[in-house]
Amino acid sequence: MVTMRRVELAADLLYKQKLIRGFLHLADGQEAVPAGMEAAISFKDSIIQSYRDHTTFIGRGGTVKEIMAELLGRVDGASKGLGGSMHLYKKENNFYGGIGIVGTHIPLGAGIGLAHMYRKDGHVSFTLYGDGAANQGQVYEAYNMAALWDLPVVFTIENNQFGMGTSARRASKITEFYTRGDYIPGVWVDGMDALAVKSASAFAKQHALQHGPIILEMDTYRYHGHSISDPGSTYRTRDEIQGVRRARDPIEQIRTLLLENSFADSGELKKLESQIKAQVxxxxEEAKRSPPPPLCYLWKFVYKKGWGAKLRPVELGRGWIQLPP
Ligand SMILES: Cc1ncc(C[n+]2csc(CCOP(=O)(O)OP(=O)(O)O)c2C)c(N)n1
Structure with a gap:
């Protein structure tokens, strides 16, 4: 969780230095969700989610360099510098993104559940989305198919209380999202408590394998604004944000637990945190040294090899683009 937090703060800084451009959605405050979930499942289980994906990517075994190079548009990035912040993937660890269009990945998450069932591999699809996305029609289509076929899907709502600048209360008739599955059972989870997330995820995985879909509502909070261009303080008060930090911060909760039970002393934790800071x-710096992708990447991953597309070289003022072999 400390690595996740550090990555988000570093990305914030790089954006302010104008080294990262375009979209950037940060998830500091929400670290207990990926941390707790990964403690209960394995990389053979699948995860798919929306654009707020950096912390999930780290949980899936992605490196800081892969994220940072991606954000900087460099070739060593998770998507070879072509995707940016919203498009991190780790196919080998069953992380399917990183999807920018709100809600569209939810039916895909049900489809991934179908793949797990079809292959009889004993694994499940964790399909993560926000409280804003939770009101979309396609969510209910995905619920129907998943329940009809008893698919092993854990619909995991990261309720961080806001969809852009709109509070869940202003956008949703019922804000108890875990109750909105009708024929699908749901569980409310303290999404700021990594251990609660772990227990709930372990339970949900077993349930999904034995009985089909289940909903987990992770009650969480994002400290940053919706995206980097949103100061995040016009639709909520600074006192509210500070109040959550003081009372519910996921890292501080674990620190207190470790110290109170003498699992670690404060010196050890400080040392660990400074090691993580230095590592990030x-x-x-490694990511900054990575070069931009070559221009031929504009085409390279668009058409399947041997598909026979004829491409016209275009002069972009930076020399002629090489056609893919
Ligand atoms: C189909 C679609 N409509 C609108 C948008 C613009 N948009 C981007 S994020 C967002 C809010 C989503 O909120 P939520 O699902 O709660 O996720 P969170 O940002 O809180 O993680 C909206 C409306 C979009 N990307 N896609």
Whole structure:
């Protein structure tokens, strides 16, 4: 969780230095969700989610360099510098993104559940989405198919209380999202408590394998604005944000637990945190040294090899683009 937090703060800084451009959605405050979930499942289980994907990517075994290079548009990025912040993937660890269009990945998550069932591999699809996305029609289509076929899908709502600048209360008739599955059971989870997330995820995985879909509503909070261009303080008060930090911060909760039970002393934790800080800083520098993708990548991953598309070279003022072999 400390690595996740550091990555988000480093990305914020790089954006302000104008080194990262375009979209950037940060998830600091929400770290307990990926941390707790990954503690209960394996990389053979699948995860798919929307654009707020950096912390999930780290949970899936992605490196800081892969994220930072992607955000900087460099070739060593998770998507070879072609996708940016919203499009992190890790196919080998069953992380299917990183999807920018709100809600569209939810039926895909049900489809991934169908793949797990079809292959009889004993694994499940964790399909993550926000409280804003939870009101979309396609969610209910995905619920219907998943329940009809008893698909092993854990519909996991990261309720961070806001969809852009709109609070869940202003956008949803019923804000108890875990109750909105009708024929699908749901569980409310303290999404700021990594251990609660772990227990709930372990339970949900077993349930999904034995009985079909289940909903987990993770009650969480994002500290940053919706995206980097949103100061995040016009639709909520700074006192509210500070109040959550003081009372529910996921990292501080674990720190208190470790200290109160003498699992670690504060010196050890400080040392660990400064090691992580140095590691993140080092990987940021490595990412900066990564070159931009070659121009031929404009085409390389668009058409399947041998598909026979004829492409016309275009002069972009930076020399002629090489056609893919
Ligand atoms: C189909 C579609 N409509 C609108 C948008 C613009 N948009 C981007 S994020 C967002 C809010 C989504 O909120 P939520 O699902 O709660 O996720 P969170 O940002 O809180 O993680 C909207 C409306 C979009 N990307 N796609």
């Amino acid at each position: 800083a080092e990987e940021v």
